[in-house]
Structure formats: C-alpha cells, structure tokens
Amino acid sequence: MWPDGSVHWIGGRWQLFMNEAGEPSRVVGANIDVTERKLAENALLEVNRTLKTQAALLQSREELLKIFVKNVPAGVAMFDRDMRYLQVSDRWCADYSVDSSQVLGRTQYDVFPDLPQRWREMHRRGLEGETLGVDEDRWDRGDGTTAWVHWEIRPWRTDSGDIGGILIFAEDITHRKMMENALAEISRKLIQSQEQERTRIGRELHDDINQRLAMLAIELEQLQDNPSELHKRVQELRQHTIEISGDVQALSHELHSSKLEYLGVVAGIRSWCKEFGEHQGMEINFKTDAAAPIPLETGLTLFRILQEALHNAVEHSGVERVDVQLSEHLNEIRLTISDAGKGFDVAAARQGRGLGLASMEERVRLVNGTISIVSSPMGGTSIRIRVPRKSDRNAERAAG
Template sequence: MNSLSTVFELSDDYLFVANAEGKLTNLSSSIYRKLNLSKADLLNKHFLDLMNPDDAVSIHNNIQTLQDGVDHFNVVSSAKNKEGRTIFIEWNINRDTDSKDILGIGRDVSTKLNEVRSEREKLESLITHTPAAVAMLDNDIRYIIHSKRWLTDYGLGDIDIIGKSHYEVFPDIPQRWKDDHQNCLKGNILVNPQDHWQRDDGTDVYIAYEIRPWYNSNGTVGGIIFYTQVITDYIETQKELEAKVTELRRSNLDLEQFAYVASHDLQEPLRMIGNFSELLKIQYGPQLDSRALEYIDISIGSAKKMKELISNLLNYSRVGRLESDLKMADIESMVQSQISEHQLMIQDTAATVDYSELPDNLLCVPSQLEMVFHNLINNALKFNKSSKPKVHVSYEETKTDHVFRVEDNGIGISKDNINKIFLAFRRLHKTEYPGTGIGLALCKKIIERHKGHINVASSENGSIFTFTISKSLTE
C-alpha cells in the first residue's frame, strides 16, 4: 500500500483508481499538479470527468465493452493544463478482473500528436497547393482531400466537396469511369495519357490521368487517389495545328499539281512551235531571205529555252509527287555517268572532275539523286572562270547520315546571295550565265525528301556544297 501511494505521489503519468461504478477512489498527485483540477472536486466523481466532455460518447461505448468482458481499452482525450493550454492524454483503462475496480493510466501524448498533426498538415498543404488536379477519396469514392486546382480545373468554384461523393459532385461521370474506380479499389493502377469526357452540358474535356489505390496501415485499400491533368487546351491546340498542317500539305500538293499540269500542258503546244519552226526552215529555207531565217532561228532558240524551263519545272513538281520509289543505287556509277554527261563541257573548259571513294549501295530515289549530282556538277563547271576548273565529289558517313560533298574552284557565292540560292527561280547571274533558276531549289527539295539537308560554304576560291541522305529511310 505504501509503495503504491509513493507511486501515486511521484508518477509523472496520470493514474487513477475508480470503483466498479466508475467513481474515483484514488488519484495520482500529478493530476492535481499538472492539470487544472483540485483533489476535493474529483474524489467520488466519475473518472469521465477527467476527460473532455466531447469525447464522452466514445469513451462511454468503450466502458460498455469493459463490462462485456474486455479487460482494457485505450482512448485519447484532451484536457487543460495549469497554464490553460490544451494537452492530449492517452488513457489506458483497465478493469481488475477480481475487484472489478477500474485502473487508469494516462500519458501526455501532446508532443507526439503535435508531430503527427504537423506532418499531416504538411502533407495536406502539399496536396492543397499542388499545381495539378489531385484528389484523395475513400472507399465510397468520397472526397478526403483535394488540391485547389481540382476545384478550378473542373470548374467547381469555391464549394466544399470534402465528404461528398465524387458522383454527386460530377453527376455526368460515365459508367466506364465508375467501373475503373471499382477496379482501382481492388488494387489496380490505371494510367491514361489521354481520355475524352463528353460532359452533360455538351463541352468536351480531355484529361490525362493516373488513378492509384492508397492503403491503410493494416494493408487494406483505403480508397483511391486521382492524379489528373486537364489537357483540353493542349489537345485543341494540337488539333488546330494538325488541321493547319493538313491544309498546308494540301495547298502544297495543289501547287505541285498545278505546276505539273501547267508545265505538262504547256509542253505540247511548245513542242509543235519548236518542231514546225524547224520544219519550216528545212522545207522553205531556200525560198526565204536571211532575215526570215534569223527570225525562225530565234523562234527555235526560244522554244528550246522554254522547253528546258518547263522540263525543270516538271522535275521540280514531280519530286513532291509520290511517283518515285526508294531503291539501292551505286553512287559511284551515278557520279561517273554524270561526268560522262558533262564530257563536252569538261573538254571545252579543260576541267577535271573526280571523286574519292563513293558508296556502291545506298538507299535513295536514284533518278532524283542523279538530278542532284547533275545540278551540282553542272553548276560547279558553269560558274567557273578558272583556267583549270576543278570539281571534286567526296563522301563520308555519320551515325545517322550519308554525307556528300561537291567542291569546286569556281566564282563562289557572295554573302548577300548565299541564302537566296536555294529558292526557285532565283538567278544570280541572269545575263552572264544561262539557266532556269530551278536547279538548286530542286536539289533542296530532293534532299529534304530524303530526310536530309543541303548547305553551301563559299569564298572567292570556290564553293563546297554539302548534302546528307538520312540512313533512316526504308524501302
């Protein structure tokens, strides 16, 4: 007895003994020392008076279970200390099986609780201020917590939805989503990078989401968490962009179609003008004077020039049309045949055209790539005032591309003009050199169709054209 009263005197925990009816018979001095209570007030009072009246109902229910044979229970209840601050006491209430006396041991858990509370507040704040629409729901798909963005992104305004059913907040949730939620409650994670939600008011909403179950400490699913992002604006922008790209592609195709039809249809009458001017000269030449013959020659010459222009234009428009197939080609023999084609020009100007090792097996549209070599070699020889024009073709490969280089010692391209040379019908030397102004534009278009790029470096000592053919092309 003595030692018990010493314990009651010295304990920092809160101890009490109550009789079978719950009336307090003994209290530790800590209760009087630390709590805002006095001894006289408490003896013979019910031990519930030690606790916050707000908790009385749940404690009372627990007391019932004590009477039904359970020997103890735990409960946390608040109280005021001497300084008037609220503290939290975790009570361990035991019933002595023999005497039926009730023994209570209380410990101040304020610090521990405050820590938990502060952790919880941090988490709540993190969720609330997450710049995404996030919500945590329970097993009945009722809101436990959500981010502010949840309200704004789904146009809910400033209403309080905590405790409300998700289906009450959004009456137009489709059944398939409800099924998803049930599925998720079984422990499955659902991820959808783009889903369409036709709302009852007719608006289209696009959402990217992930739905995960969350777990109680005992390992059971406590509910689900929505991580969602409203991507309607993004999807709409993307759709607009796609529509513009389609429109652009169509108008490009129209233009190519127009160029094709126009040049094709122009060719016929032109062929007649050219042929008949010549036939006229052959059959009636002897009866005509020199001036008439000169006029006929001008007609023939003009027809030829126009023919060249049209045929270049036709080539240019054909590159965009899907008429050509990718095939394996021997580039060395392709370049060799272009050199042969320029033999007359090479002899006339005492030029040398050579090449270092070139691939013999390269996937491309051969007829188109040949046009590129034709134009580049032709330009290198044509725009050249050197007494010994030189053209050199070389090749190297990178991880992703085949890289070709055509170098010359020609007149070069001035800085002002270097950006203009790949535009169609841009002729830099109209009077001095003949041409149609399509060659390099054609090269650029062909190279782009081969997923490559073409550029030029130039000085007064000559030009280096570099172009690539992608290795990612497939037959």
C-alpha cells in the first residue's frame, strides 16, 4: 500500500551468501514494482474467463469481441485468417508505439517486418486451432534493440464455428528482464569480489605469515645445535614473533574490526588507518569533523568501502600517501578517499574483474547512499560517498 492509498505489487529477487562455516551470513537482492505486470496478468485471466464463459455469445457476435478487445486493459490484438488487424487494445498501441488507425486492415508482418520466423509458425498453429503461450520470449528488433515479451495465442471462431482468426495477448517485459539481468550481474560481481578478497587473504597467509612461521621454526630448531647463542637469539626470535603476531592481528582486523565496536566508528576508523599505513609503509592522512556518533551499521558500511579503496590504492596507484576525510553535512555522512596516483579508466574497470567497484557501489546502494568515482590514467583517484542518516536501518545488510 503506497502513501497515496494505491495498491502495488512487489516482486523480489534475492541471493543468500554463506560464510566459511556454511551458515547464512548476508542476503543481497532487490525489489521490483511489478504492479503493471500483475494488472496485465489479471486482465489476461479475465479475458480467458470471458472467452470461456461467453464463448457461444462471442462466436455469434464478432463485433462484441472487437469491442471487448478494444477496451481490455492489456496488450491484445485481434486478427483474421490472413493475419490482418481487426482490432487492437489501447495498451497494445501504447506498448508498441502504434496507432490503431495505422494498423487496422494491415497484416502483422507489414506492421512488424522484423518478427521472428518462429512467431510466424506460432501464428500458423494458432490459426489451426491451437492455444499457445510463452512466459518469456526474446525479440531481436530490426533496429538492433532487444525486447522481451510474454505472449499467448488463442483462436476465435465465427458464427458457423469455423476459426475466424486469432487473438494475441502480449506483455512487454523488457524492463523486468533488464532489472533481473542487472541484479544477476551485481550478484556475479559480488561473488567475484568476495573470492578475490579470499584469494588475497589466503595469499598473505601463505606467502607471508606461513613462510615467516616456517623460518621461525627453523631458527628455533637451530638453537639446539648452538646453545651458546641461546640468550642472544631468543631476543631476536621474540621480536620476530611479535612482528608476526602484529601482522596476524592486522589481517584479522581486515575481516572484523572490533575497534569500531569498542572505540566508536570515528576512532576505530582512525586507528585502522594508522595501522594499515604502518603495515603498508604509506601515509594515510585521516581527517574528520564528525561530532555526533555515527551508528555502527553505517560505520561498518563505510569501513568496508574504505578497506576496498585503500587496498586498491596500495595495489594499483603507486602512491605513498592517501587522504581520507570523514565528515557530516546536515543529515548526511560523507566519506572521501583521494590520492594523486596512477588512476584508472572507470568505465573499463566496471566491465573488468578487478578493483571491487561493484562491491562498493552495491554497499552504498543498500544504504540509500550515493557514490562518485572520478579517476583517469595518471590523473589520480577520488571516491566520494554520501549516506543519509535515515538509512541507518538498512546499513546492516551492506556491512556484512
């Protein structure tokens, strides 16, 4: 129920993501307003009921059928045996950008010369008495565009009982298909981004932490052969152990930053920026003027985006300094991440496999925020996120 009192139908498409323990961790998806589709389906059901319950009347009164087709609130066209238009509904005209005066008396193939050959075959079968239908059918138009159609063909009969032609019920579902395809692409990119992050963490554990632990084990074993160096070497090995422990802790903060919970969002992000900069050997210049506490869910969303952006800067930009600014403006929280590095082609990156742009954009979308990414080869990068405080209730979905 909309605020204006109108009733709408909503369709949802969601994907459940599992963590490594096999437990549900988050759900990503989108809702689509399918009110027009439901109205068309209900109109089609009403047409079918009318055709069945009033078959005898309609067979004897062709003009009544034409009146019915003209006024039905769905995409319907009535054809004779030569596939000439006898009548069309207003919705049919609106969907296919035609006027009834332009099509009546003309054949379907004159009006739409790019109709697929398989549809012509369906028309022939309908004229032989079959009732046919397809929920989703692709139509590659002559102008290079693609349309998706839900259609049904039903024969109608004359006073004598002979087949006089066919009725075609058609609903343009192109917008719905585009939404479904866009959502599927987002889901694919999110899974891809998740796998890339797991690969990165796995590589750090194997190539760095694991190798250093192996060397530490070898050095400890060598102490058995040189007990005289025990006191000197123990201090060195202790320092190595502390360094490894610190790197493991930093890696764990990548997965879950408890500091955001214990210190608050602003202090937690400031602390993480400091640790990240020290670990990567670069300067993270963090500034903030946020006075009011930022809700944890919103903070987690911004934190995940910041992580992605800074990892991208380390891997691709080649800079030694990144500026991070967290601020408030009226009822809005803003995060800006910028550097003067190599930059990249944003359009090409969105089509590619890397940089995690889909993940950042999807997180921002889930909290009703906006994201602006400005970059060019050798021109640096600037990422600006704006999140309204009123969307905090949705942020938990984006922070996982």
